[in-house]
Amino acid sequence: MACATRSTPGCATPSTDRGTIVSADEDGSQGSNRGRRERLSRIRLVGFAGAVGLALGVFGTLVVATTGADGRGASTLVFSLGALAFGFALLGWSGSVAAGRSIEATQAHLDTDTGWTESGSRRAMARIGGFGAGVMVGASVTTLLV
């Protein structure tokens, strides 16, 4: 089959990956696989933290409600604590994205590398945010059910 354009399947410039020459199709499918893996990893990260938060939200609301506070007070307390974590994480995530790699570059420039990375910060904030959102949902669900 003649190559009319570079976008025709199999006609793009071959690229190298880990030392072996692979065709553009293989390269593309590897890229999409990697993208899918990254997406799954992100979902797993936030999902796990959210599930922990949800369980803790439900458990926390029940514990606070049974130790003196009325149902509404318990729900408000636990929901607000979750909202604190969620709000903090949102701000931290936005700050990491806004700062970009400049903090890493500054640390490298000043030779004071602490191992802090933008992607690490975003992951940490996503985890805290997921946890906080989970707690909020947990407290809300408990309020609805109980």
Added chain:
Amino acid sequence: MISKRFVAKRLLLLVPVLFGVATLVFAILQLSPGNPARVIAGQRASEEFVRQIERELGLNDPIYVQYGRFLLDAAQFDFGNSYTIQRNTPVRQILRNKLPVTLELALYGQLIGILLGIPLGIISAVKQDTITDHLTRVGALSGISIPIFWSGPLVILVFAQFFGWLPTSGRIDAQRFSIEQVTGLITVDTFVQGVDATLSSGFAVSHFAPFFSAVEHMILPAATIGIYSMALISRMMRSSMLEVTRQDYIRTARAKGQGAKITLMKHGLRNALIPVITVIGIQFGSLLGGAVLTETVFGIAGIGTLLVQAIEVGDYPVVQGTVLVFAFLFTLVNLGVDVTYSALDPRIDQ
């Protein structure tokens, strides 16, 4: 050339930032002690009356309903009505009246800081290790070290009490002039309405007498926060300029025969300004927050004083509105800083 994609990305980042601030403010106020309904009803009100107010304000609704309602209203800049400070007045209206007062103060303070700080920093760098440099550095260090709650009363004591050159407090000589609020920025309003301004007794006065009165009242508070700002800017300008002047391209420009002043101003200043602009942006945000002290010292009823009062009396809608407006302004200023970066150094938005 500023990339539209860069600006759009920065604008999009405003959404999670404001969402985060709104969530934090909501959570903190929910966790803080005190019942807003009790604040409105008064300490002697019956329990029934307090419950009725709670129902009217929706404080009885489940917390997630209150949170959702708060977010929806906040997205429309509707923060409800004030509970106590100006009872039943929409918070939006209160902020509209108070915000220009603080903004004006912060703007003039920042202007003084920039106009003095940048030249002083450049002079200090150019004349490194001379007596001028030492004096500038001592001045800058003093400016940073002296807190506003001390420098404010000091300038009042010297310039208002001892010399009697400037007024001690307020925004204008209220006994002489009555000015209609248009923009809320007193210097602008008095300048625009100068011709129509009248004495309280009804007699017309010199066209710009109210304007001069407003400027006189602005000098001391603006200078107080401007000195602090100037100190930081001049220090940053000095160190940044010193670093830039050691770069190869400056040496090349000089080797090609370009004059020292032109090299410094054309090649040096532009590059040295980048970190200084960061400081100016952050500084402007802290000027908005730090205006609380200045407003208190100089008896100016701005948004900072309003926030302190609202926290003291538990006026939740006012606290939420004020904090969100502060956050919004701060993020907008930072957006401006980012855009300025990319205008100064096109590599930044890559």
